[in-house]
Amino acid sequence: MHAGQPAPEPGRPFLPGPTFAAPYHLAPDGPRPDTDAYGRTDNPTVRALEAAIGGLEGGEAVAFASGMAAITGALLAFLRPGDTVLVPADGYYKTRAFAEDVLGARGVTVRAVPTTGPYELSGVRLVLVETPANPGLDVVDLAALAGQVHAAGALLAVDNTTATPLGQTPLALGADLVVASGTKALTGHSDLILGYAAATDPATVAALRDWRAMTGGVPGPFEAWLAHRSMGTLDLRLARQEANAAAVAEYLAGRAGVTGLRWPGRPADPGYATARAQMRRIPGVVTFELDSAERATAFLAATTLVASATSFGGLHSSADRRAQFGDRVAPGLIRLSCGCEDAADLVADLAAGLDAALRH
Template sequence: MTGPDERTPAAAPAGPTPAAATGPTTAPDGYGDGTRCVHAGLPAPEPGQPFLPGPVFAAPYHLGPAGPPPPGGNGYGRPDNPTRRLLEAAIGELEGGDCLAFASGQAAVTAALLSVLRAGDTVVLPADGYFEVRRFAASTLTALGVRVLHAPTVGPYPELSGVRLLLLETPANPGLDVCDVAGLARRAHAAGALVAVDNTTATPLGQRPLDLGADLVVASGTKALTGHSDLLLGYLATREPALLDAARAWRSGSGAVPGAFDAWLAHRSLATLDLRLARQSANAGAVAALLSGRPDVAAVRWPGLPGDPAYPVAAAQMRRIPGIVSFDLGSADRVARFLDRSRLVFAATSFGGLHTTADRRAQWGDDTPPGFVRLSCGVEDTADLVADLTAALETG
């Protein structure tokens, strides 16, 4: 009998499959992605103890009679939590830098912006990136005296002389454009600017911006990194001690820390990251091929398609392509009919989870056409997902 995983997918990406779609299986440290994800941040084995210790919920900890604990010890739960430190060690291993965990991705981006920028500084933000970052800049950064400029992910970028921070988001959410991180980092550093990269969509298995010259990485761990749609999380990573110290001080002062159980859940979820991304990317490739071949679907984007505008940069820069596909069904009504008729696609915001979801971004005030859809492919069987989308589109 043929099992469900042995069926031939109904569609596959047209043309040659880029190496970046699945990525190399071996990382610079010699271990493959799956091995790294399973072992990242785990403490040394101890007989009778679990592989990943349960969450430490304490707020205060016992102090020594003569004073506070030594550096790195636990004193108070806001700046010090052993469960959170294990998670930070794990994400840091994957990103290739030191990591700080935050209560959400927005908290991590906010920490990067407010720990670096001062009145009179200039920041360049992605014009087509996550709209809440632009909203925060318009409402808060400008009020603090920071000059805010915007540039599309694919450019053109303004003159960077006098810029304090260049924030990139690649692939951009939700349009999926990709920029050359290494090239922009060289240009920014020559002008004296710092570079931060929002790595939410790619994850550290898709690309490691610090290896490409970025000074900071920020991301939402709510999405594909943890992938179970059951927690909120953000993180910041860097190799620069001064940037790490400034962000840590901002986090402690603002209290933007994740809870111990969220940190434990996130670390637990990292073990399957490689497996989840592999299926999500394969599903996205099949879905993108299906949609790009239909005359009733417009503006299909997936950086792994050879004909996609982002393909040349993505194939050279990324180790794997994420499971997100965007397209336009022409109207809000048709999107609603499509979602109503689909049996496998849930209408939901956020992305990167186990279940395939679709979000009509214009309903949130995002600057997208009314029929624009961001589809996040889950881990369903590829043939089932393609068949479901085909039926939903043909009856819609």
């Protein structure tokens, strides 16, 4: 709640800003150290957000205009022609598509690996994992994987979007780099687009800042301010979403017509032991399958509280059929993001939606 905020000063707000500026006044002899000069590289509102995120991640954060800007920036900043990168086969499909289409065309060897492995690390420059994976929700032991990756002389980058830095801190578990979309649960109100990367090594952070300055993927000051404001309720939102996900998973586990249920907070889930060992919060995302795309679509059309939307981590519950976007999943797989509604109301809405879908 206090991360990144200035020291108390009478007559000043808890969270000042946003500061809207492209150029700033310069001294007659030009820019001076520790003074703002130009908005693409210098903005106090963005710095305050970075301080807040960095404090939670346990490193120094660099804010980007979107999650994809952060992920692609990190990959392009550290990979060169001839390098080999491992990307999650079951993670966010756009990351995999970028690696295969863009990095592959630039001479980088790309190999897709399931989150749970096995990882063949010989000759690898960088390993990118997403845990819990989106949308399959597999998890990997980050401390163990970091040891393997570093022994092979490679870097470990972790997409922390689903978990958020209150859910887990990959840098403390040995990761070299964290990337994430701040659009999702970190800010949680479904009203902005944002991304970030974080690291503890000053050279890594400098490389990220240089890349962002050269390519221009900076967030706007209003989005940065709105994100920082929204982070104050992160723990409250995550607690409610986790509780709702637990109620939803319990209901879906006994529901006829539902298969492939995944939620790492459920003791029967394959990732439960690892998730409980390395995570402080289990995210409010639940996946399950219906036996056809038509039934999945009918379910999305019949729910009232659960909005049909392709995002997750917001105050409002939402769901989507992932196969329609190119995810390599079953046609009827639903990714459900539990929001902050009343748990009983949410379960009742799911029951009504499933009743309607299974009549098809």
